[in-house]
Amino acid sequence: MGKIQSFDELFGMLIRRRLMIALIALVGIIATVLQLSTKAPVxxxxxxxxxxxxxxxxxxxxxxxxxxxxxxxxxxxxxxxxxxxxxxxxxxxxxxxxxxxxxxxxxxxxxxxxxxxxxxxxxxxxxxxxxxxxxxxxxxxxxxxxxxxxxxxxxxxxxxxxxxxxxxxxxxxxxxxxxxxxxxxNLKELIMAKEAEIAQFQSEHLSALPTQRAILQIELTGLETELRSLNQTLVGLRNERGAIERKTNLRATDKRQVATLSAQIETISAQSDALQTRRSEIVDILSQAQVIDRTLAEFDRDLDQLQAQYEVATRRSxxxxxxxxxxxxxxxxxxxxxxAAIEPDYPISGGKRKLVLVGAFASLIIGLIVAFVLEHLRPVLRTQRQLERELDLRPIIAIPELRKSDLTLKQQRT
CATH class of the missing domain: 3.30.1890 (Bacterial polysaccharide co-polymerase-like)
Known part of the structure; x- marks a missing residue:
């Protein structure tokens, strides 16, 4: 037969397969009950x-x-x-x-x-x-x-x-x-160490510090002025001694005067050399000013950074x-x-009665599916309507299905 296309055919199939559907549903219910009996509640x-x-x-x-x-x-x-x-x-x-x-x-x-x-x-x-x-x-x-x-x-x-x-x-x-x-x-110790390093550096370069450089500059100006004066004096003494020495005949007074001038020239030359040495020292010290200033600036930056970190650490502390x-x-x-957690009244896995009903319903659905599959695997034309629909032929006569219980005693004997 073809697909079931009417309620009569559906009811006929259910009546024919009722024992099989009931058996599958019964087996499913029994399996559900057995499963629930072995499963612990949650x-x-x-x-x-x-x-x-x-x-x-x-x-x-x-x-x-x-x-x-x-x-x-x-x-x-x-x-x-x-x-x-x-x-x-x-x-x-x-x-x-x-x-x-x-x-x-x-x-x-x-x-x-x-x-x-x-x-x-x-x-x-x-x-x-x-x-x-x-x-x-x-x-x-x-x-x-x-x-x-x-x-x-x-x-x-x-x-x-x-x-x-x-x-x-x-x-x-x-x-x-x-x-x-x-x-x-730790930061306090680093600050103290940095301050000690700065103090040692300043003591080693005391004369080159910015506060001392102004004094040295004034001293250098005075030295240069005094050196110019000494040089002028030396030039005058040397010219005077040269003029005396150029005479043809030197008298005793001329000789004494030359000796005196030579002694003065020697003294003034010694003074000029000493002043020149001091001037060179001051120039060397002043030439290191940029290096000293850069080093002191680096010390100041490091110290400021450590102090800022110390203030942050103090606040956070x-x-x-x-x-x-x-x-x-x-x-x-x-x-x-x-x-607080208390003992629950019911398990979350659900009641057994409800699970049995779910199992019975699922088993019934499985039985119906099996019945439909068997009907399609074994197609049979059972009614006049199915014959007309499938073969497009109208039957001349339709013999109904006769059960033994429907026959009379005489008909059963014959």
């Missing part, structure tokens, strides 16, 4: 942790509010710490989980990780531009085959979040305070100390157990 319990914002905001040295770490990032870090292999194995040992199952340690850890769910609830407060949204609550859900195990595991991880949150905040604040205090001490005091006084960002 319970889920949830604990809720509230993220409380700081009651007092730690100000910076400039008076502005100090930035704090995003609560979502903190919770993510704590979640990673709690779901490590060592912590998972500790939870399994504390609550004696999966004790009756032939599982390895890695398999137990994997099952426990799959049964946990951490869900954050975003805060209603608007986040700053470019900053992730803050978290107002954390939901920790745990699944297990018993109510008690699901509740105990959820509360265990909730307590772990509370403890890790408190310890992590205090540890971070103390670590920041210690770091900036040590940085402050004060901020970290204030943050540590707030954490010790439980006035910073804290986690609070808003709702």
């Amino acid at each position: 319970f889920e319990s949830t604990a809720v942790i509230q993220v409380q914002t700081p009651t007092i905001t730690a100000p910076t040295a400039s008076g502005a509010a100090a930035p704090h770490e995003n609560s979502g990032q903190r919770l993510q870090a704590i979640q990673q710490q709690l779901t490590t292999r060592e912590n998972m194995q500790a939870v399994i040992a504390r609550h004696n989980l999966y004790s009756g199952l032939p599982l390895t340690s890695d398999q137990k850890v994997h099952i426990l990780r799959q049964s946990l769910r951490f869900q954050t609830v975003a805060s209603a407060a608007a986040a700053s531009f470019g900053q992730p949204a803050e978290v107002s609550a954390l939901l920790i859900s745990a699944q297990a085959n018993t109510r008690a195990e699901a509740t105990n595991v959820a509360n265990d991880f909730a307590q772990g979040v509370l403890v890790a949150g408190a310890e992590d905040q205090k540890a971070r604040a103390l670590e920041a305070q210690t770091f900036f205090q040590q940085e402050q001490r 004060a901020d970290a100390e204030t943050a540590a005091k707030l954490q010790n006084g439980d006035q910073g960002e804290t986690f609070t157990l808003l709702e």
